[in-house]
Amino acid sequence: MAVLRPFDxxxxxxxxxxxxxxxxxxxxxxxxxxxxxEKRDFNISIHLATSLPLPSExxxxxxxxDLIVFMIDIKSKYSLKKVECSLAHVDASFFLGKVxxxxxxxxxxxxxxxxxxxxxxxxEAYCSxxxxxxxxxxxxxxxxxQRLVRMLRIxxxxxxxxxxxxxxxxxxxxxxx
Numbered sequence: 001m002a003v004l005r006p007f008d009x010x011x012x013x014x015x016x017x018x019x020x021x022x023x024x025x026x027x028x029x030x031x032x033x034x035x036x037x038e039k040r041d042f043n044i045s046i047h048l049a050t051s052l053p054l055p056s057e058x059x060x061x062x063x064x065x066d067l068i069v070f071m072i073d074i075k076s077k078y079s080l081k082k083v084e085c086s087l088a089h090v091d092a093s094f095f096l097g098k099v100x101x102x103x104x105x106x107x108x109x110x111x112x113x114x115x116x117x118x119x120x121x122x123x124e125a126y127c128s129x130x131x132x133x134x135x136x137x138x139x140x141x142x143x144x145x146q147r148l149v150r151m152l153r154i155x156x157x158x159x160x161x162x163x164x165x166x167x168x169x170x171x172x173x174x175x176x177x
Contacts, residue, residue: 015043016156017063018148022071023050023082027104027135031071034145042158044149052086066156067098067164069148072122074105077113080122087126097164098155099128102144107134129171 018035020028025048032046045063047054054062068090073079083101090099101123105112123130133144155164 014041014158015045015063016066016152016158017045017047018152019047019049019065019068020071021049021052021068021083021086022073022102023076023079024071024073024104025050027073028071031135031141031145031148034141035148038142038145038149040149040153042153042156044152051082052089065098067100067148067152068094069100069102071102071104072114072119074103074112074114074116074119076105080114080118084122095126095128097166097168099126100148100151101126101128101130102148103130103132104135106132107137127168129168 020032022028028048032048035046036044047062047065070083070086071079072083101119103119120130131144131147133140135141135144151167153159154162154167157163
């Protein structure tokens with residue numbers, strides 16, 4: 001069983017690699033396209049996966065992953081189960097600021113299949129930020145893409161003096177207030 005590790009390969013200068021993990025292929029693809037349309041000063045490589053582990057036969061070709069975004073559709077219990085199973089394949093060092101949970105479908109509260117409390121506990125258990133959004137709405141998708149680009153920039157080490165761990169620490173402190 002291959003465990004995804006963040007520091008196996010050296011970073012490529014002026015680039016960042018994002019891994020979007022979630023069962024909804026259409027939403028992953030839409031978000032990836034929106035991220036790539038964002039104005040930025042570094043190259044972004046995006047990989048899409050339904051779940052982890054990633055196939056090991058391409059390990060030697062896979063770039064270092066700087067940020068993993070686990071996408072959870074609040075309308076699908078299957079979505080949460082897939083993410084929970086995938087978490088076992090992530091090295092613990094990723095949870096030092098290089099993982100976030102993106103909860104989608106929050107605008108359809110009456111269609112929720114997952115308790116919001118269960119999703120929030122997942123973020124707390126893994127000390128990882130939670131982003132809540134409605135990706136079907138273009139404005140929200142663009143705002144989410146912009147936020148993920150900023151997070152990726154930090155996780156890839158392109159902001160001097162700010163580490164992914166310190167950034168997540170600041171986010172958690174602001175959530176507490």
